[in-house]
């Protein structure tokens with residue numbers, strides 16, 4: 001998963017990819033999607049910082065108004081909130097994922113038009 005924030009002139013303001021928090025070794029935390037004993041703390045999900053979060057935190061400009069974020073998959077509910085708070089539009093490279101529903105931004109779009117005015121539009 002990757003994310004790239006650009007300004008209206010398509011200048012890159014920030015990039016990010018999925019990974020553990022800064023300073024946490026990939027060898028110290030689990031990468032499993034499922035734990036054999038069902039313990040969610042033995043999976044990667046409680047620990048991984050998503051690409052959208054990292055792109056926002058790694059931005060090189062304090063003002064993201066008018067910016068867009070390109071993502072390779074549909075944002076989860078937590079990243080959707082970050083994107084809305086940072087006043088970015090979302091563009092995705094997997095438009096089919098936008099139709100699937102069930103993830104955060106789809107439900108938030110009616111309430112946060114600035115976050116996804118181009119919902120459903122593929123990167124061209």
Ligand SMILES: [Zn+2]
Nearest residue numbers: 050075076079
């Ligand atoms: Zn996310």
